[in-house]
Amino acid sequence: xxxxxxxxxxxxxxxLAATDGLDLTVAGGELHAVIGPNGAGKTTLxxxxxxxxxxxxxxxxxxxxxxxxxxxxxxxxxxxSRSYQITSVLRGFTALxxxxxxxxxxxxxxxxxxxxxxxxxALTGPAAAALEQVGLAHRAQARADELAHGEQRQxxxxxxxxxxPRLLLLDEPMAGMSQxxxxxxxxxxxxxxxxxxxxxxxxxxxAVFALADRITVLVYGRAIACGTTDEIRASPQxxxxxxxxxxxxx
Amino acid sequence: MTASLxxxxxxxxxxxxxxxxxxxxxxxxxxGIMNFVNLAHGSLYMLGAYFAASAFRATGSFLxxxxxxxxxxxxxxxxxxxxxxxxxxxxxxxxxxxxTFGLILIFNEAVRFVWxxxxxxxxxxxxxxxTVNLFGLPYPAYRFAIIAVGLAVGLALYVLxxxxxxxxLIRAGAANGPMVAAxxxxxxxxxxxxxxxxxxxxxxxGLMAGPIFAVQPGMGExxxxxxxxxxVTGGIGSIRGAFYGALLVGVVDTVGRAFLPALxxxxxxxxxxxxxxxxxASMLIYLLMAVVLALRPRGLxxxxxx
Amino acid sequence: xxDARRAFPVVFLGLLALVPVVAHLTxxxxxxxxxxxxxxxGLAALGLNLILGFGGLVSFGHxxxxxIGAYAVGILSAHGVxxxxxxxxxxxxxxxVAAxxxxxxxxxxxxMAFIMITLAFAQMFxxxxxxxxxxxxxxxLSIPARSAFGPLALQDATVLYYVxxxxxxxxxxxxxxxxxxxxxxxxxxxxxxxxxxxxxGFPTLRYKLAAYVxxxxxxxxxxxxxxxxTQYASPAYMQWVVSGDLIVMILFGGMGTLLxxxxxxxxxxxxxxxxxxxxxxxxWGIDQVVNAHWMAILGALIIVVxxxxxxxxxxxxxxxxxRAG
Numbered sequence: 113x114x115x116x117x118x119x120x121x122x123x124x125x126x127x128l129a130a131t132d133g134l135d136l137t138v139a140g141g142e143l144h145a146v147i148g149p150n151g152a153g154k155t156t157l158x159x160x161x162x163x164x165x166x167x168x169x170x171x172x173x174x175x176x177x178x179x180x181x182x183x184x185x186x187x188x189x190x191x192x193s194r195s196y197q198i199t200s201v202l203r204g205f206t207a208l209x210x211x212x213x214x215x216x217x218x219x220x221x222x223x224x225x226x227x228x229x230x231x232x233x234a235l236t237g238p239a240a241a242a243l244e245q246v247g248l249a250h251r252a253q254a255r256a257d258e259l260a261h262g263e264q265r266q267x268x269x270x271x272x273x274x275x276x277p278r279l280l281l282l283d284e285p286m287a288g289m290s291q292x293x294x295x296x297x298x299x300x301x302x303x304x305x306x307x308x309x310x311x312x313x314x315x316x317x318x319a320v321f322a323l324a325d326r327i328t329v330l331v332y333g334r335a336i337a338c339g340t341t342d343e344i345r346a347s348p349q350x351x352x353x354x355x356x357x358x359x360x361x362x
Numbered sequence: 363m364t365a366s367l368x369x370x371x372x373x374x375x376x377x378x379x380x381x382x383x384x385x386x387x388x389x390x391x392x393x394g395i396m397n398f399v400n401l402a403h404g405s406l407y408m409l410g411a412y413f414a415a416s417a418f419r420a421t422g423s424f425l426x427x428x429x430x431x432x433x434x435x436x437x438x439x440x441x442x443x444x445x446x447x448x449x450x451x452x453x454x455x456x457x458x459x460x461x462t463f464g465l466i467l468i469f470n471e472a473v474r475f476v477w478x479x480x481x482x483x484x485x486x487x488x489x490x491x492x493t494v495n496l497f498g499l500p501y502p503a504y505r506f507a508i509i510a511v512g513l514a515v516g517l518a519l520y521v522l523x524x525x526x527x528x529x530x531l532i533r534a535g536a537a538n539g540p541m542v543a544a545x546x547x548x549x550x551x552x553x554x555x556x557x558x559x560x561x562x563x564x565x566x567x568g569l570m571a572g573p574i575f576a577v578q579p580g581m582g583e584x585x586x587x588x589x590x591x592x593x594v595t596g597g598i599g600s601i602r603g604a605f606y607g608a609l610l611v612g613v614v615d616t617v618g619r620a621f622l623p624a625l626x627x628x629x630x631x632x633x634x635x636x637x638x639x640x641x642x643a644s645m646l647i648y649l650l651m652a653v654v655l656a657l658r659p660r661g662l663x664x665x666x667x668x
Numbered sequence: 669x670x671d672a673r674r675a676f677p678v679v680f681l682g683l684l685a686l687v688p689v690v691a692h693l694t695x696x697x698x699x700x701x702x703x704x705x706x707x708x709x710g711l712a713a714l715g716l717n718l719i720l721g722f723g724g725l726v727s728f729g730h731x732x733x734x735x736i737g738a739y740a741v742g743i744l745s746a747h748g749v750x751x752x753x754x755x756x757x758x759x760x761x762x763x764x765v766a767a768x769x770x771x772x773x774x775x776x777x778x779x780m781a782f783i784m785i786t787l788a789f790a791q792m793f794x795x796x797x798x799x800x801x802x803x804x805x806x807x808x809l810s811i812p813a814r815s816a817f818g819p820l821a822l823q824d825a826t827v828l829y830y831v832x833x834x835x836x837x838x839x840x841x842x843x844x845x846x847x848x849x850x851x852x853x854x855x856x857x858x859x860x861x862x863x864x865x866x867x868x869g870f871p872t873l874r875y876k877l878a879a880y881v882x883x884x885x886x887x888x889x890x891x892x893x894x895x896x897x898t899q900y901a902s903p904a905y906m907q908w909v910v911s912g913d914l915i916v917m918i919l920f921g922g923m924g925t926l927l928x929x930x931x932x933x934x935x936x937x938x939x940x941x942x943x944x945x946x947x948x949x950x951x952w953g954i955d956q957v958v959n960a961h962w963m964a965i966l967g968a969l970i971i972v973v974x975x976x977x978x979x980x981x982x983x984x985x986x987x988x989x990x991r992a993g
Contacts, residue, residue: 162867188869200867202860213857216850217869223878224850232850275869399780446971455780456726460919460974463912467967475961583908587791590784598781641799648792652773655785659776 113176115140115279115309116161121170123156123333130156131167132333138279143301143310145320148330154313155197157330158283161311162194163187174279189218193277195268197284197313203257207248207267210256211239214274242274243267246300262293269300280310286319298322321345329353366499371620372613373496377505379612380512384567385589386596386604387519388560394599394665395535396553398447399455401462403589404582405469406561410435410568411577412477415484418572424487432565439561443554451553470579481576508570515563516605523601532556588615588647595651597661606662611647618646676985677927681837688826700825701897702941706934707832708893713917713929714839715886719879720915721923722847724859727774728783728911729790733884735797735906736763737891742901743803745811752815752822759892760885766793767884771877778862790911797903808902815896822896832893836930839886844926846882855879916970922983931982939966 116138123131130153138144146154159165161172163184172180179187188194202210212235216222219234229235243249246266251259256267265285272280285301286294298319304310305323314320320327321341328338329350337347344350389403414431418424442465450458486504493500523529531547535556567585575581588611596607623639630638654662684703691699712734719725740759749755774785803809814822822828846852854875857865865872895901904910913936921932943962947955958965977984 164863164867183871184866185869185871188867194867196864196867200861200864202857202864204860205857209853213853213865214868216853217865222850222854222870222875225846225852226849228845228848229850229853230848235850271868393780397780399783449975455783456720456915456919457974459726459728459783460915461971463916464967464970464974467963467970471961471964471967475957475964587788587908591788594781594784594788637800637802640801641796644795644799645792648788648795651785651788655776655781656773659781661781 113140114138114173115175116311117171117173118161119171119173121157121160121172122168123153123160123165124168129153129333131160131170134170134330134333134335136328136335136338138309138311139325140309141306142325143305143312143323145312145314145324145327146330147314147317147320147327151332152330153333154330155283156333158194158281158311158313161187161281162192185217188275191276191278192281193272193275193279194281195265195272195283195285197287199261199264199268201256201264201267201271204255206253206255207243207259207263207270208236208239208252210267211242211270211274212236214242214271215239218275239270239274242270245273246270247296262289265289265293265297269297273304278309280304280308282310282312282314284314285312286314286316294319368617368621369497369499370501371617373501373509374505374620375613375616376609377508377512377612378616379609380509380516381567381571382585382589382592382608382612383512383605384515384563384570385585386592386608387516387601388556388563389589390593390596390599390601390604391532391556392560393593395532395556396451398451399458399462400447400560401459401586402442402465402469403560403564404584404586405466406435406439406564406582407568407571407585408473408577408579408582409438409469410565411484411572411575411581412473412482412568413565414569414572415482415577416477418484424489428566428569431569432562435565435568436558436562439564440554440558443557447557448550448553466583469582474579477579479579481578484572484577486573504573508574511566511570515566519601528552528555591647591651593661595654595661597664599665600661600663603661603663603665610650614650615647619643622646676982677840680927680931681833681840684833684836688829692826697825700829702937704825704829704832704897706937707829707836707930708890708897709914709917709937710930710933711832711836711839711893712887712890713914713921713933714836714843714926715883715890716914717918717923717926717929718843718847718855718883718886719876720918721925721928722852722859723855723876723879725775725876725880726783726915727786727880727883728908728915729770729786729788730884730887730914731906731908731910732770732790732793733763733767733887734891734894734910735793735901735903736766737888737893738895738901738905739797739803739891740888741815741892741895742809742811745813746803746809750813750816752817752820755815756889756892759888763885763888764881767881768877771880771884775873775876775880787908787911790906791908794903794906794908797906804901806903808900808904811895811899811901814899815892828896832897835889835893839889840926840930847926851875851878916966919970919973920981922981922986925983925986928982935981936966939969 114137118134118136121131121134134157146157148154156165160167163182167180171178174190174192202213212229215235215238216229240249240252243252246269248263248266248270251263256264259267269285286297289297294316301323312324324341326338326340327344328335329344331353336353337344337350385403385407389400392398392400410431413434414427417430418427421427446461450461490504490507492503494503494506523532531552535552592607592611593604595610596603622643623635626635626639684707687703688700691697716727716730719727737759740762741755744755744758770789774782777785798806814828820827820831822831854870858872858876862872891905894905917932917936918929919932920935921928921930940962943965944959949955
């Protein structure tokens with residue numbers, strides 16, 4: 113069953129259409145990248161998929177179930193996990209505690225009033241594993257707000273992975289990273305590819321073209337093109353609307 | 363008989379609502395634009411009343427008392443804003459609550475120190491001592507004047523907010539503060555201006571309230587809480603919300619207190635009605651607020667955020 | 669230095685346990701009353717701190733629950749019900765229902781609106797108490813005898829002291845477990861970043877509501893004790909200033925810590941006691957001015973603490989100890 117089907121999605125802010133009749137699918141195990149110039153509505157799309165913003169019209173289906181009106185926490189529980197463009201972690205918690213919270217969210221209710229969560233192997237075990245997976249194990253005991261920017265981005269990813277999602281929504285995971293840090297993330301995403309269905313929003317074109325199975329190009333909330341990397345590279349529309357701009361800048 | 367009584371009580375409610383509007387309009391801007399919780403707004407109202415009472419006694423002119431009270435409170439408000447509060451804009455709400463709570467304690471004791479704990483009484487100015495004839499009903503001229511002045515202030519505020527450049531900045535600030543700052547507007551000056559405007563309106567309310575309420579320490583808090591109810595009900599940051607919220611609170615509170623006990627006697631056992639009536643009447647506006655918030659958490663007229 | 673951090677609560681509670689002995693030896697029963705008061709308000713502040721310090725929810729209306737506790741004792745006593753179990757049961761039941769309903773409305777909002785609405789609800793109950801003329805109205809009602817808990821003779825000030833002490837110590841221990849357990853971690857996570865918590869899959873409202881009710885019930889318990897201590901139930905217990913005082917206690921003590929609010933309560937009540945009563949023989953009648961207007965000094969102190977000592981007294985001590993170690 114196709115993990116994600118988006119049909120006719122519509123969202124306006126005042127007079128501005130942030131999402132304008134968008135159709136999009138993410139197939140099982142596919143890494144589907146969404147690119148587009150600033151203001152194309154990429155983050156708004158992710159926010160609608162994760163449930164933080166309600167669309168005005170259209171339909172979102174996750175594994176055949178209509179989740180258009182499901183609250184954000186429910187979507188996370190059924191397997192949609194996201195990362196944020198602007199790092200959003202629990203700043204006063206350690207890295208390990210951050211990931212442990214993600215694990216705890218998916219480990220039944222949290223009305224546990226007596227045993228210390230810090231010594232709960234059912235939480236710390238998977239949390240430590242997720243930190244290991246993103247290469248942050250050595251910083252497990254550091255407070256999140258004391259981590260370097262790149263490390264915080266890794267932590268975001270670890271939190272997203274720790275919930276054992278079926279669909280990952282990644283909002284510019286490489287934003288603000290150094291070249292080396294970005295390479296690490298690309299390697300990590302390459303390793304994740306195939307195991308998860310991933311919707312990736314990213315500005316780094318090298319990364320996108322290296323990783324993506326399919327690419328959707330978003331301009332003013334509309335998909336002007338959707339296809340394999342080669343098709344997108346060859347599309348004259350895309351060159352004009354998007355890549356053209358970039359070449360002109362470079 | 364009942365109709366004329368109802369009419370009088372409606373006017374009284376309107377008059378209380380107008381007084382609340384003078385306080386809530388300034389405060390809601392401080393909340394909305396500066397994102398600042400100022401609990402000491404009631405203290406400015408209290409100081410305005412004290413300044414007015416003293417000046418009225420000294421000069422014998424109500425007008426002069428008004429000018430002095432507004433000017434003195436404005437100066438004091440701006441001084442407090444610059445010296446203490448401006449440091450707290452970037453802090454969290456808790457710090458703001460605590461600091462302005464501390465200010466309330468200081469102002470109340472300062473007033474007690476200067477004027478004593480006993481209430482100070484202020485006369486209605488001679489020119490407004492009589493009654494006016496409203497559709498055949500006599501109504502105290504002074505209370506009527508409060509309504510008229512309040513509506514005039516409301517109109518002036520409307521013009522200021524919707525027809526001037528400063529007003530445009532205020533509206534923009536309420537919807538998106540950081541954006542206005544990013545556009546190069548001197549947000550510091552805008553803040554001081556808004557705070558000063560609030561202080562002046564609070565003083566005006568204090569002046570007007572002087573002859574009808576007792577001027578005493580702590581008078582600011584009871585009205586502050588009514589003001590907060592009006593603001594929250596109307597929608598934080600919105601002048602329109604402050605206006606309708608204040609009128610609603612004023613009318614519901616006044617009319618409720620006047621008629622609810624009698625109304626209860628119609629349905630309930632006399633002793634029970636006697637007991638529950640006044641208690642229920644004084645809870646009415648809070649129940650109203652609870653119902654509004656349960657249905658619309660952001661109030662009746664929420665500011666549209668961009 | 670972790671040891672110092674562990675040792676301090678034990679030492680603090682140990683000293684509290686010794687107060688009746690000292691009061692007895694020095695023949696100053698007054699201290700018994702003062703420290704009973706400190707512990708009652710410490711308990712209330714501890715309850716408020718569960719949502720304020722650990723949940724980031726600034727409730728400016730927790731005096732309301734203090735009042736519910738006190739009035740449960742007062743009203744039942746007025747009707748001749750003296751059983752402490754009935755007092756406590758009624759107080760907790762009414763408190764739970766009130767907190768659940770009020771919490772549901774208040775938690776629909778956040779930030780500034782939450783502060784104002786909690787304040788308004790407390791004020792609503794204040795006016796309700798003032799309006800209850802058959803129960804003393806404005807003046808409140810005096811309680812002829814303390815709650816009867818079987819063989820516990822609360823009428824004896826020392827027994828009452830140790831009952832309060834035991835409840836305070838037990839609450840401290842229970843909350844210590846709670847804030848470190850899964851529930852407490854969710855609460856703290858909401859304080860840090862609620863949006864993220866929702867995205868992680870937490871239905872945050874139900875956890876915040878549970879914490880709100882628990883926090884209210886601790887204040888209700890403190891209210892029952894306060895009514896027993898003063899043998900009085902008054903609308904003044906529900907005044908908005910009391911809500912403010914509770915927050916100030918948390919601030920003075922340090923909000924990130926469990927013991928902080930209790931230390932803060934001790935500090936505030938000590939400040940009040942000293943400032944209202946001292947006779948230093950200062951010139952120009954300064955003594956009398958300070959005695960009469962001590963609240964202004966408290967106000968100034970609050971502002972200074974907010975601007976400089978963000979972690980509070982106890983928080984500062986702990987932090988210093990941690991750094992030295």
